[in-house]
Amino acid sequence: MDLQLSGRVAIVTGASKGIGLAIVRGLLDEGARVVAASRTSGPGLDALAGPSLVHVPVDLMDPEAPARVVERAVEAFGRLDVLVNNAGGPPPGATLPRLSFTGPTDDDWREMFEFNLFSVVRAVRAALPHLLESDAAAIVNVSSCNARQPPPMNVDYNAAKAALNNLTKALSEEYAPRGVRVNTVSPGPVRTDWWTKDGGAADVLAEQTGAGRDAVMDKVAPEMMNLSTGRLADPREVADVVALLASPRSASTTGADFAVDSGFAKAV
Structure with a gap:
């Protein structure tokens, strides 16, 4: 299937490894031009170096970082069609799982929301003026199956991802009529x-x-x-769903949440 992504410009956050790196690789394979945002590059991202890839070293805990990434994308490629908010999980310096509600402190909660929610808010805010100029714009937010079926651990992370799902629905309601589709992909445990x-x-x-x-x-x-x-799950299995949602072939899909969770979520 031709995903019609050739020549389109995408930003991918958290791009140096894991799911983010798989997303970058998948979009490049489809002919997209990609701006990869991460604190450092890494051998996997370095191996993809070429004229269609720009790496922007940023720490998304910095409130100014998302706007710098968007600015660099437009500077490098002249447009923006796709925003993939993949960065998430433990904030820099944190280790999960946290096995009890009493584990995370107030600072832990603040940092978790800063990394998993507020950085997305800022990226969307910076990207929207450019996405609204695209003829087939898409935002894909990488959430988590734990947003819908939270276990009794990582409660701060689960709550932040639930908020991200809510944000995605609201953005879709406001901006899909103006040509910007917004969806979530919710991985389960990924190797x-x-x-x-x-x-x-x-x-x-x-x-x-x-x-x-x-x-x-x-x-x-x-x-x-x-x-x-x-x-x-394998990271590429998540990346394939992200690429489909980023594609104009998904023109009628918006405000949706796609689980890639190995069957973790059991509820209908």
């Missing part, structure tokens, strides 16, 4: 650095359960979360 890095989720759960870190990712976590597929 990314969030799980695999030293001290990451696999190590935290390994300490809690007494299992090895590989066993946590291959068996313990899928069973604990009752994943229908029996495995964590």
Whole structure:
């Protein structure tokens, strides 16, 4: 299927690894020009270097950062058609999972919302004037299955993602009539650095359960979360859905939430 993304300009935040890197790769494969925003680049992003890719090193905890990314995109490519707000998860310096409501402090809550919600608000605010000039504009916000089915852990993260879903619906109601579609993609557990890095989720759960870190990712976590597929998702599986929603082929899809969660969410 031709997704009709050739020549279009997309911003992807949190682009240096995991889901973000897979999104960048997928959009480039479809012929899009991509501005990748992340604090650092990394070998995966460096390997994609070329005339259709610009990396902007920014920390989205900085309130001015989203506007700088948008400015650089328009400067480099002259337009903006797609905004993918992928950056999220633990704020810089934080480690999840947090296993109890009493774990996060007020500062933890503020930082979680700063990273997962307010940075998106600022990016959308900066991007909208340019997206409104596009003939097929799209915003895709990467949320989480925990926004709809929150477990009794990571309560600050889950609440921030629920707010992101609400924001997405509101933006769609206001701007879809003006040509800017807005949707969310909600991953479940995905085999990314969030799980695999030293001290990451696999190590935290390994300490809690007494299992090895590989066993946590291959068996313990899928069973604990009752994943229908029996495995964590691959980042490219999320990226493929993002690319479809960014595409003009999804012209009648807006205000929707697409789960890529290995069957985690059971409710109808």
